[in-house]
Each structure stands twice: as C-alpha cells, then as structure tokens.
Amino acid sequence: MPPSTMPNGQPAIRLDHISRHYTMGEAVIRAVDDVSLDLPSGEFLALLGSSGSGKSTLLNLIAGLDRPTSGAVIAHGQDLSTVSSLELARYRRQTVGMVFQSFNLLPRMTLEENVELPLRLAEVDRSDRAARVHEALERVGLGKRITHRPGELSGGEQQRAAIARALVNRPKILLADEPTGNLDSATGESILMLLKEIQKNPGMTIVMVTHERPLAERFADRLAVMGDGKLLSNGAAR
Amino acid sequence: MKPRDLSDLALRNLREAILRNSLTTLGIAVGVASLVAMLSLGVGLQQLASKRLSQSGLFDSVFVTPRVNLRGMGRAAMPPSSDQAPRLLDESARQEISRLPNVVEVYPQVRFFTEVRFDGKPFATMVAGMPASSKASGSFDGMQGSFFSGDAAYETILQSEFAKELNAQTSTLIGKDLVLRYAERQSIPPNPMDSKATSASNSESLPGGFSVVPKEMRLRIVGVVDTEPASGFGGYGNGRLLIPLQVAMTLRAAQVNDLRDIVRGTSSAPTFASLTVRAKGPAYVEALEASVKNMGFGAFSLLDASKSLATFFRVLDMLLGIFSSLALFVATLGIVNTLVMAILERRREIGVLKALGASDRDVKQLFFFEAGVMGLFGGIFGLFLGWLIGRALNFGTNFYLHRRDLPSVDISSVPWWLVLFSIGFAVLVSLVAGLYPASRAARLNPVEALRYE
Numbered sequence A: 001m002p003p004s005t006m007p008n009g010q011p012a013i014r015l016d017h018i019s020r021h022y023t024m025g026e027a028v029i030r031a032v033d034d035v036s037l038d039l040p041s042g043e044f045l046a047l048l049g050s051s052g053s054g055k056s057t058l059l060n061l062i063a064g065l066d067r068p069t070s071g072a073v074i075a076h077g078q079d080l081s082t083v084s085s086l087e088l089a090r091y092r093r094q095t096v097g098m099v100f101q102s103f104n105l106l107p108r109m110t111l112e113e114n115v116e117l118p119l120r121l122a123e124v125d126r127s128d129r130a131a132r133v134h135e136a137l138e139r140v141g142l143g144k145r146i147t148h149r150p151g152e153l154s155g156g157e158q159q160r161a162a163i164a165r166a167l168v169n170r171p172k173i174l175l176a177d178e179p180t181g182n183l184d185s186a187t188g189e190s191i192l193m194l195l196k197e198i199q200k201n202p203g204m205t206i207v208m209v210t211h212e213r214p215l216a217e218r219f220a221d222r223l224a225v226m227g228d229g230k231l232l233s234n235g236a237a238r
Numbered sequence B: 001m002k003p004r005d006l007s008d009l010a011l012r013n014l015r016e017a018i019l020r021n022s023l024t025t026l027g028i029a030v031g032v033a034s035l036v037a038m039l040s041l042g043v044g045l046q047q048l049a050s051k052r053l054s055q056s057g058l059f060d061s062v063f064v065t066p067r068v069n070l071r072g073m074g075r076a077a078m079p080p081s082s083d084q085a086p087r088l089l090d091e092s093a094r095q096e097i098s099r100l101p102n103v104v105e106v107y108p109q110v111r112f113f114t115e116v117r118f119d120g121k122p123f124a125t126m127v128a129g130m131p132a133s134s135k136a137s138g139s140f141d142g143m144q145g146s147f148f149s150g151d152a153a154y155e156t157i158l159q160s161e162f163a164k165e166l167n168a169q170t171s172t173l174i175g176k177d178l179v180l181r182y183a184e185r186q187s188i189p190p191n192p193m194d195s196k197a198t199s200a201s202n203s204e205s206l207p208g209g210f211s212v213v214p215k216e217m218r219l220r221i222v223g224v225v226d227t228e229p230a231s232g233f234g235g236y237g238n239g240r241l242l243i244p245l246q247v248a249m250t251l252r253a254a255q256v257n258d259l260r261d262i263v264r265g266t267s268s269a270p271t272f273a274s275l276t277v278r279a280k281g282p283a284y285v286e287a288l289e290a291s292v293k294n295m296g297f298g299a300f301s302l303l304d305a306s307k308s309l310a311t312f313f314r315v316l317d318m319l320l321g322i323f324s325s326l327a328l329f330v331a332t333l334g335i336v337n338t339l340v341m342a343i344l345e346r347r348r349e350i351g352v353l354k355a356l357g358a359s360d361r362d363v364k365q366l367f368f369f370e371a372g373v374m375g376l377f378g379g380i381f382g383l384f385l386g387w388l389i390g391r392a393l394n395f396g397t398n399f400y401l402h403r404r405d406l407p408s409v410d411i412s413s414v415p416w417w418l419v420l421f422s423i424g425f426a427v428l429v430s431l432v433a434g435l436y437p438a439s440r441a442a443r444l445n446p447v448e449a450l451r452y453e
Helices: A055-063 A085-094 A111-121 A126-139 A155-167 A185-199 A213-219 B003-016 B018-056 B067-072 B091-098 B132-137 B160-166 B192-199 B245-250 B256-264 B282-294 B303-345 B347-355 B360-403 B416-443 B446-451
Strands: A013-024 A027-039 A044-049 A070-075 A096-099 A173-177 A205-210 A222-227 A230-236 B061-066 B103-108 B111-118 B121-130 B155-159 B177-187 B210-225 B241-244 B275-279 B297-300
Touching (some): A013 A055, A027 A230, A044 A213, A055 A173, A085 B360, A096 A155, A111 B003, A126 A155, A155 A173, A173 A185, A205 A213, B003 B360, B018 B303, B018 B360, B091 B275, B121 B160, B121 B245, B160 B210, B303 B347, B303 B360, B303 B416, B347 B446, B360 B416
Parallel strands (some): A044 A222, A096 A173, A173 A205, B155 B210
Antiparallel strands (some): A013 A027, A013 A070, A222 A230, B061 B297, B103 B275, B111 B121, B111 B177, B155 B241
C-alpha cells in the first residue's frame, strides 16, 4: 500500500526538532536530541536502535505520555507539546493505541474487561461496549477466550489481547514498544503479521520500536535508526 | 470516566486487596465506634438528666413565698426598688397566679406535724400533701405498691425510712391502716374584750385567732417509696408520710406558719406557707418568676442551676468528642497509609490507565472514591459497633441497678443527628485522608510508572 498523506496534505505525525533531556544530578542526559521526522498517514515505521538509543523515549513522546524539552510533536494536526494535560489524555484515548513489550494487561481482569477499559475511559455507551470488545477480540483471534484472565494465556495470546485493547477505541495511530521482545520468533512473527493486517485499515499509521532488524525489514515500510538520541538514518525498508 | 465506571473500578480495586482494605475500614469503624459510643453516652446521660430533672418539677417550677416570710427567715431585705407592699399568700393570690400565662398548676405546700398510731405505738413525723401531678414526676417510679387511687382518697404513701420505723419489712405494710393524729385549726372570732383592753394604747384592732383541736383520721397505706418526693424546701421539713394534696387541704391542719401569722396579726383567713407554680416548660420559668415577684411575692426557681447543667453537658460532649476524635485521627492515618501503599503497589496499573487515556482527574477520582467507600463502610459499621457498645454499657448499668433494686435507665442514646453525623464525618475524614494519596497518584509520571516492576 503506497504511503499517503492526510487529506489536508499534513503527515500523520511530524516531529519538528524535538529533544527530550533529563537531568540526573549535575549531568544532562539527552535521551532524544534534535530529531525531525515526518510520517505519512497509513505508513508502518520501525524505529531501530540499541538499548538506550532513545527510541522508546521518542515513542513515548509520540504517545503523549511525555512532553519534549524542546521542539514540537504534531500528530494529526495537534501539537502535543503545547496542549493541556487533559487534552493529552484525550489524545491518548482517541488518537493513539499502545502496545507494550510486557503486554501490561491488568492481571485480575478478564480479557473482556481489559479490552473494555479504554471504552470506559472514553465514556463509550455501555450498550455499545460489548459488541466493540467482541469485535476487537475476534479480530486478533481471541473471540473464544474473552472470559480468561491474562495469566491463563500464552505470551502471544496476551500480546494479541493487548493489541485488541489498543484498537478498541479505533485509533488512527498504533504505537508498539518492542511488541515481540518477550516472544519466541515464531510467535513474534505472527504478531507482526497481525500488525501488518491492521495496517490495512484506511489511514492506520503504525510506529514500532524494535531491535530485531530482520523482522523490521520484512514488515515495516520504513526504517528509522537511532543512536545516542539522534536519528541516524531514515529510509524505505526495502 | 462516568461515575458508574468509576465506582465499578474503585469497588473492584477495593475487592482485590480485600484484606488490607477491610483492615483499614475496620480502623475507621473503630474510630467511628468510639465516637458514637462516647457521644451516645453523652447524649443519653443528658437526656436522662433532663428527663429526670424535668419530671422532678424542679426546673419548670417557681416557688412562691410571701415576702414577709422571706424576711422573717433571716434573708436579706428586699431591694428598695421593689416598692410593692408585701401581700398575703392566700387563696385569692393563688387564683391570680394560676391565671398568669403558661401556668399549668399552682398548688400549696401543705406540711404539718403528726403523730401516727400504728400497731398501738406512736410515731412522730411530718405529713406532706402531694398533688396528683407528682405521679408523673418520676419520684414514684419503682415504688412498692401504687400511687393514690384518687385525689380525695384516704390513702397514704410512706417514705421508706419512716416505713422501716413502722416495720422493717416495708412490703408487709401495704394494705394496712394507720391512724393519723393531727391538730385541726378552728377559727375563733375576735374577742371584743381583748379589743377594748388594747384600744387605749393601740388603735389597731387585733384580728381573730384560732384554736387547735386534736383530730384523728384513718388512712390506708398504699405504697412505700425510696425517694423523697416531698423534700424540704425553705426550711420546711421533709415529708415522710404522703397524702393526696386535696385531702391534706381539707384537714385544715395547723401548719408551721400559722403561729407566726397569728402573732404578726396579718389575717384570720388561712394563708399558704408557700405555693409551687408549675410552668409549661423550663423556658417559661424566668418570665413567670418575674411576674410573680411583680405581684409582690417572693419567688425563686432552679433555672440557674439548670443552665449550668446544660453548660456542663455541652463541655462533657465536647470532651468525649475530642477523645474519640483521636481514635478517628489514628484511623485517618490508616487510610492515608493504605492508599499510599496502594499507589506503590498499583504504580504500573496507574501507568497503564494513563497510557490508555485516563486523565489525572480520572486517577485522582478513582483513589478518592476508594477512600470515600472505605469511609462510608467504616462509618456504617462503626455506627453499628458504637451503638452496640452503648447497648452493652446500658445493659451493664441496668444489670447493676437491677441488683440494687433500682429502676432501669437509658444511659446511651443514638439520635438521628448522630447517625448522619457519624457516617458523614467518617466519609469526610476519609476523603480528606484520600486527598494526598489521590493527588500523588494523579501526578504519577506514566512513563516512570510503566517502567516500574
């Protein structure tokens, strides 16, 4: 699928000279250092880099979980560096969905309840929720396991449930932080196939942080490599 | 988040750490229980005291005496501002007083010495006339036998100390008769010879006197009472042998003030030593006392005593409240501790919620709600516990009283305001305790929270 820009010509995500610095005592750690990047709508970007290269920090900035020290993060026309924290929470609810390496499902809730959680936060009508939860779980192949708790599932299944949870609010951007990091290679591959499938949704933009270059090259449209907080390279995957 | 989802999640969180949250709730409950128990005790004692005191008639009564009488009793002279002439406390004065607003009844104190014959032996004592309304005063609660069958019944109730003089087994006295010997007063017209003899030196003519004739009367003993329903007031001795007031008045027995009156030469008509005026309630006593004084009589009430009693109970309530608030304060620390621990434990969960789009406010409300629910349950359970403690104290007290043959009392009372106050207070205290943990949870950095293992 060819990458496209949004109807008004803007990219889905624009990173404009963003930096994220932390101070630890006297030292200043430049986790993200002057990164600029445009990501057209509908594209699948893999962020590569070694540990501590700043790729997860960059993902958190795109997710609206963190704010840049300087520069602007513009997602679907919204400058995340300037909006209020309430607006940022709404952005996380409605525009992005997030998947983590360690799944982060709430262990005492069933899959159904876990997937329902974003709908509760977004104040979706109760009458609509069950159908949407089922639809999301069907889509990741867990339609028959809605009453199970995360502990009763395999790692791959848990990650699928996490993807269902990320998608249930129909976001425009899916962010995945090392989604295959805790999975064996076969399961990891199936997860990436699922992400590729999800990318077929019109306008769905995916950003995945990974350090598995072969997988990234097979599934992503574009690779961006980071090192020491800087963007080292940015280009088409194949 | 919608309130229903908020409560769903909060209750779920509370259930998930059931042991710790139950213990915290129990802590609040114990605090509330001690608050409720102490306050219910304060309220109960106050109610008991004011009930007993209002029944006793001491606090809704004005005691009226002729002014001359007061002066004669060695009291300080009336202030010069009261320029009204001293008046006689006779039947017309009684009628006039009973027409004053908010007066329930006006009755004289009839007291006279008597010699009782029982089993052929003489016993000297003081007779007191009791108005029918005294039955409701509480003084006769728990008496042996019964109250007078009627206003004019020739019956008597004995004060137990006097009854023991007649027979140590006081219960055997009931139903038996005794003979009352008393001095009846018979008026005699003024003696013309006496008038003549004194007219030369004194233009005032002397009024007529009275002669005293011994009389007898048979009375049936209907009851024996432990309390002193006719305790002495203003120098009049305690009544040990009680008879209906109406009977006492028809006897026209010579009373202690008769001799004084005749020497003072006030009137030949009988006067009252004192009158008791009962008002509709303690609130009317002050005005009533003033109007009686304006009429030219001496009057006094125990209102000042009742006022300081009210102050005493207010201070008692406050002290009890302060002590039990300490227990609640400790419980509050328990809530703060539990919620702060919950934040540490649920750090990652808070991070996940924020990543899924929960706002700071959502997280804050969640913790706030959890604190409020613990407060509500702690309040309800504590109220029940406090009520139970009050009942237990009541039971213990009455068990003790019962063994001493005393009437049972209610020393603990949980009025509606205390129910609402204690639950409301528990919720409020819990919410205040939840303020800090809730805002701390809300401020949690989601990136750090998600990194937390």
